Amino acid sequence: MSIEANKAVVTRYWIDLWNKKDEKVIDEITHPDVKLHFPPGQAHQPPSFQVWLKTALIAFPNVHFTIHDLVAEGDKVVCRWSYTATNTGVFLGNPATNRDVTDQGLNMFRIENGKIAEMWMSGDSLGLLQQLGVIK
Amino acid sequence: MSQGNPNKAIARRYFHEIMNQANKDSAYEILSEDFVFTLPTHPEPFHGPDGFLGLVNMLHSAFPDFYIDPQDMVASGDWVATRWVGGGTHVGGPLLTVKGNLEATGNYFQIDGMTWHTIKDGKITESIGHEDTLGLMMQLGVIPAPEIVEETTPEQNEALAMRYFQDIMSEGKLEVVEEILAPNFAFIIPTQPEPITGYEAFKGFVMYLRNAFPDIQFTALRHMSEGNKVASRWQITGTHLGEFLGAPATGNKIKDFGIDIFTIRHGKIVSVHVNENDFGLMQQLGVIPA
Numbered sequence A: 001m002s003i004e005a006n007k008a009v010v011t012r013y014w015i016d017l018w019n020k021k022d023e024k025v026i027d028e029i030t031h032p033d034v035k036l037h038f039p040p041g042q043a044h045q046p047p048s049f050q051v052w053l054k055t056a057l058i059a060f061p062n063v064h065f066t067i068h069d070l071v072a073e074g075d076k077v078v079c080r081w082s083y084t085a086t087n088t089g090v091f092l093g094n095p096a097t098n099r100d101v102t103d104q105g106l107n108m109f110r111i112e113n114g115k116i117a118e119m120w121m122s123g124d125s126l127g128l129l130q131q132l133g134v135i136k
Numbered sequence B: 001m002s003q004g005n006p007n008k009a010i011a012r013r014y015f016h017e018i019m020n021q022a023n024k025d026s027a028y029e030i031l032s033e034d035f036v037f038t039l040p041t042h043p044e045p046f047h048g049p050d051g052f053l054g055l056v057n058m059l060h061s062a063f064p065d066f067y068i069d070p071q072d073m074v075a076s077g078d079w080v081a082t083r084w085v086g087g088g089t090h091v092g093g094p095l096l097t098v099k100g101n102l103e104a105t106g107n108y109f110q111i112d113g114m115t116w117h118t119i120k121d122g123k124i125t126e127s128i129g130h131e132d133t134l135g136l137m138m139q140l141g142v143i144p145a146p147e148i149v150e151e152t153t154p155e156q157n158e159a160l161a162m163r164y165f166q167d168i169m170s171e172g173k174l175e176v177v178e179e180i181l182a183p184n185f186a187f188i189i190p191t192q193p194e195p196i197t198g199y200e201a202f203k204g205f206v207m208y209l210r211n212a213f214p215d216i217q218f219t220a221l222r223h224m225s226e227g228n229k230v231a232s233r234w235q236i237t238g239t240h241l242g243e244f245l246g247a248p249a250t251g252n253k254i255k256d257f258g259i260d261i262f263t264i265r266h267g268k269i270v271s272v273h274v275n276e277n278d279f280g281l282m283q284q285l286g287v288i289p290a
Helices: A003-019 A025-029 A049-059 A125-131 B006-020 B024-030 B048-062 B133-139 B154-170 B175-180 B199-212 B278-284
Strands: A030-037 A064-073 A076-086 A100-112 A115-122 B031-038 B067-076 B079-089 B095-097 B100-102 B108-120 B123-131 B181-188 B217-226 B229-239 B253-265 B268-276
Touching (some): A003 A025, A003 A049, A003 A064, A003 A076, A003 A100, A003 A115, A025 A030, A025 A049, A030 A049, A100 B079, A100 B108, A100 B123, A115 B108, A125 B133, B006 B048, B006 B079, B006 B108, B024 B031, B031 B048, B048 B095, B067 B181, B108 B133, B154 B217, B154 B229, B154 B253, B175 B181, B175 B199, B253 B278
Parallel strands (some): B031 B123, B181 B268
Antiparallel strands (some): A064 A076, A100 A115, B067 B079, B079 B108, B095 B100, B229 B253, B253 B268
């Protein structure tokens, strides 16, 4: 796979999966045994993309990501992203706050045969929980 | 490819010389005058080499054993993105945080993060950091952790170090790797340009070592442990029957000494820092004249 093709897979991840909220995309662009690496302190540790999309869309149904930059080399792609969302449903057991939230971060992807095989995420979980008032 | 990228070399110097060693000359050399460092959890960016050195010195004052280890780098054009693991023990001065100045707790932390560098004409102009600040705050005890995870005692940690030497290194039982090492395990040794991280890469290294010295025997001579760390002085013996660091098999009997420092979290080894007598080993392999 070329570097440009790998970048296209990562672009589909943000646009087609998260912005268009198309669950079918998960099978098209991720390996069935994809490895997800979340920082231990991250509030939300979903076991799979399927569960993640479902719980995220309960809490933040209008979540919208912006891709700021992509850098790729070999089988890796790193993306600098941000999102905006409104918390209109239960998140981590807390009732909806109807607050607007925003976050930004970096994700690293390893692409194998045109599909995401591994993903590392670094966002600002503390900032999100502060915006929601879960942590003062 | 990865070794040759000049911007990666600069990013590596950023972590090793500026972040880890607080080297002022390196900061002036590889950071541009208008360098900007941002981290979402710091309200204001840090500007220029001096501004950034202020932050680095604060980190070293708060965490005398502060370290940051690059795990993987992706580079293209003016950009280098690095995934890293960093940590330290809060036994020094106060730590500047979004929750105000935090006095020393004596607690140890280790977190993951990523940094996005923009490098122009050999100088870093921007560093955008993202890290697990919530994890940092929980480990330092500022924010209560959702659940208390039992940590192992120094005796249990020494037993883990013993199993590492005996089961994995001396007997080559690769199934023990996943049992006693954490998934983000890092093996850091001066003879390898980058840390060896994760299960597959580390198993590969063990097989490589055991191919070079099939009868390799590690003997732990003594351990010293404190908190979540164990330092072990060890000895190896073996017969050189396969290629090692470019040296073809000689059939020579070798003997080497070294010290490993283990860091343990949640009952698993998260990193091993290795130092051994490589020069002596290379002499025994006939690569360097004795």
